[in-house]
Amino acid sequence: xxxxxxxxxxxxxxxxxxxxxxxxxxxxxxxxxxxxxxxxxxxxxxxxxxxxxxxxxxxxxxxxxxxxxxxxxxxxxxxxxxxxxxxxxxxxxxxxxxxxxxxxxxxxxxxxxxxxxxxxxxxxxxxxxxxxxxxxxxxxxxxxxxxxxxxxxxxxxxxxxxxxxxxxxxxxxxxxxxxxxxxxxxxxxxxxxxxxxxxxxxxxxxxxxx
Amino acid sequence: xxxxxxxxxxxxxxxxxxxxxxxxxxxxxxxxxxxxxxxxxxxxxxxxxxxxxxxxxxxxxxxxxxxxxxxxxxxxxxxxxxxxxxxxxxxxxxxxxxxxxxxxxxxxxxxxxxxxxxxxxxxxxxxxxxxxxxxxxxxxxxxxxxxxxxxxxxxxxxxxxxxxxxxxxxxxxxxxxxxxxxxxxxxxxxxxxxxxxxxxxxxxxxxxxx
DNA sequence: TATTCTCTCCATCATTTGATGGAAGCAAAC
DNA sequence: GTTTGCTTCCATCAAATGATGGAGAGAATA
Numbered sequence: 001x002x003x004x005x006x007x008x009x010x011x012x013x014x015x016x017x018x019x020x021x022x023x024x025x026x027x028x029x030x031x032x033x034x035x036x037x038x039x040x041x042x043x044x045x046x047x048x049x050x051x052x053x054x055x056x057x058x059x060x061x062x063x064x065x066x067x068x069x070x071x072x073x074x075x076x077x078x079x080x081x082x083x084x085x086x087x088x089x090x091x092x093x094x095x096x097x098x099x100x101x102x103x104x105x106x107x108x109x110x111x112x113x114x115x116x117x118x119x120x121x122x123x124x125x126x127x128x129x130x131x132x133x134x135x136x137x138x139x140x141x142x143x144x145x146x147x148x149x150x151x152x153x154x155x156x157x158x159x160x161x162x163x164x165x166x167x168x169x170x171x172x173x174x175x176x177x178x179x180x181x182x183x184x185x186x187x188x189x190x191x192x193x194x195x196x197x198x199x200x201x202x203x204x205x206x207x208x209x210x
Numbered sequence: 211x212x213x214x215x216x217x218x219x220x221x222x223x224x225x226x227x228x229x230x231x232x233x234x235x236x237x238x239x240x241x242x243x244x245x246x247x248x249x250x251x252x253x254x255x256x257x258x259x260x261x262x263x264x265x266x267x268x269x270x271x272x273x274x275x276x277x278x279x280x281x282x283x284x285x286x287x288x289x290x291x292x293x294x295x296x297x298x299x300x301x302x303x304x305x306x307x308x309x310x311x312x313x314x315x316x317x318x319x320x321x322x323x324x325x326x327x328x329x330x331x332x333x334x335x336x337x338x339x340x341x342x343x344x345x346x347x348x349x350x351x352x353x354x355x356x357x358x359x360x361x362x363x364x365x366x367x368x369x370x371x372x373x374x375x376x377x378x379x380x381x382x383x384x385x386x387x388x389x390x391x392x393x394x395x396x397x398x399x400x401x402x403x404x405x406x407x408x409x410x411x412x413x414x415x416x417x418x419x420x
Numbered sequence: 421t422a423t424t425c426t427c428t429c430c431a432t433c434a435t436t437t438g439a440t441g442g443a444a445g446c447a448a449a450c
Numbered sequence: 451g452t453t454t455g456c457t458t459c460c461a462t463c464a465a466a467t468g469a470t471g472g473a474g475a476g477a478a479t480a
Contacts, residue, residue, distance in 0.1 A: 015457080029331045033244035036437060047459050052439060054457095112329055119325050119381035121239045134389065153390035153397075157379070157404040160386060164378040165371055171329040176370060179344065180363035187363075194367040201412040225427080246467060257429050262469060264427090423480070429473090436467070443460085450453070 016054045018044050023055075024065050028109030031116050032062055033123065059124050066117065069110050070130050076103055077133055081140050089142060090204045096141075097166065097195050104170040105188055111170040118164075134159045141203075162199050169195070226264045228254050233265075234275050238319030241326050242272055243333065269334050276327065279320050280340050286313055287343055291350050299352060300414045306351075307376065307405050314380040315398055321380040328374075344369050351413075372409050379405070 011017060022043040026035045037058055041048040055061040080099050084092040104111045134156050135148035143155040169176065169191040177187045221227060232253040236245045247268055251258040265271040290309050294302040314321045344366050345358035353365040379386065379401040387397045 030333065031241055031243065031330050033241065034330060034333060050458055058438065115325070115329050118378070118385045119322055120241050120244060121384075123240065123244060132389065153392050153400050154404060156390045157386070157400055158408060160378070160382070161375055161404055161408045164382070165375055168328070168370070168374040168378070169367070172370070172374070174331075175328045176367070179342065180366045182363055190363050190367055194364060194371055198368060198371045198412045199408065201415050202408045202410070205411050205415075260428055268468065
């Protein structure tokens with residue numbers, strides 16, 4: 001009962017999906033303005049008019065990328081939540097950090113685009129209603145018992161601090177890895193250690209004080 | 211004995227300096243490709259040819275911005291180091307976080323441009339030899355006793371985690387502040403609390419174990 | 421006063437970039 | 451076999467963008 005368009009959107013071999021995947025990578029590397037539709041078309045090996053045929057204007061494609069990433073990320077968070085549910089806070093965080101770090105290193109475009117959205121303004125107004133996971137994570141981590149719409153600012157910022165710490169090391173790999181002079185595998189391993197070392201104690205300590 | 215050009219560069223009222231300051235702000239908001247020379251010229255209230263007269267091509271101006279920011283940041287780090295020298299680790303970090311957070315909130319372009327450099331590729335190759343402070347901070351924080359050129363990767367990543375955590379909240383203000391629904395002053399205060407809460411315990415705890 | 425030098429703007433250019441119309445290819449439906 | 455609808459590419463356009471030449475204003479210098 002799926003329309004041809006919906007079908008095409010789901011088939012990863014379809015032209016429309018291939019364009020979206022390429023756009024994801026290129027937008028992630030160069031940002032919105034640093035990316036040209038020609039760069040994306042070339043990555044796929046097609047003409048730009050084919051790109052415009054499937055996705056309309058550049059901004060529409062960019063918004064589609066954001067929505068796609070957000071959907072994928074949301075699902076991943078649900079998966080992780082299932083795994084860590086019920087464990088003590090320290091273990092919960094350790095597993096979440098390990099799992100999410102692996103996930104983002106496998107798909108660095110996600111970290112890149114998230115950070116781009118946070119820090120960069122866009123000349124073309126990209127305003128987009130995207131589900132926001134921060135409040136859900138705060139609850140999952142036991143930082144608040146209130147409903148997502150009433151999450152305290154402090155709990156929100158704590159979650160953002162943790163999530164962004166991960167994103168930074170993934171998105172900054174090209175810059176940081178030469179600085180520390182490590183091979184990729186070694187870098188990933190050390191990043192995980194560092195993240196767990198820096199981020200976990202504060203939360204565990206506070207929980208112990210209660 | 212200063213050439214007219216050097217003199218102009220130092221006088222903050224000079225056209226050349228005014229352009230640099232405007233470029234700093236605009237590049238910080240929109241990134242390299244998101245910024246046009248016309249946007250910068252308009253911000254200063256001049257013609258683009260005046261801009262090109264003083265700074266050459268766009269890439270040169272961008273590199274000048276990076277160098278300028280780096281110089282300023284380097285000086286600030288030296289100042290902070292003097293203040294915190296000799297204090298216990300926990301206090302050292304608390305003061306450093308407070309001071310640097312105020313500094314970056316007062317000049318958010320610095321955080322913006324630092325993060326842009328970390329995460330975004332540039333089509334025009336901007337490769338620039340800039341002094342790197344990470345190793346120095348690692349020593350100042352007592353994370354290593356080795357010379358800057360032999361700082362262990364782990365210590366480097368710990369410093370990056372701390373610095374980037376600060377940058378994120380400054381650069382992401384436009385995105386995060388509506389999320390937590392706080393006035394600016396309140397946001398800054400909560401960011402400082404959150405940063406100190408999340409970042410300090412790990413380091414203090416480790417020091418206590420030695 | 422005449423000359424030189426510095427700075428600024430206007431007019432203009434070449435290239436890049438987002439976007440479109442229309443022809444051609446091609447498979448499915450008739 | 452013809453028609454229909456979907457997809458792709460070529461040619462092309464208009465606007466945006468980085469960049470420059472040259473004229474003119476004004477101060478400093480001779």
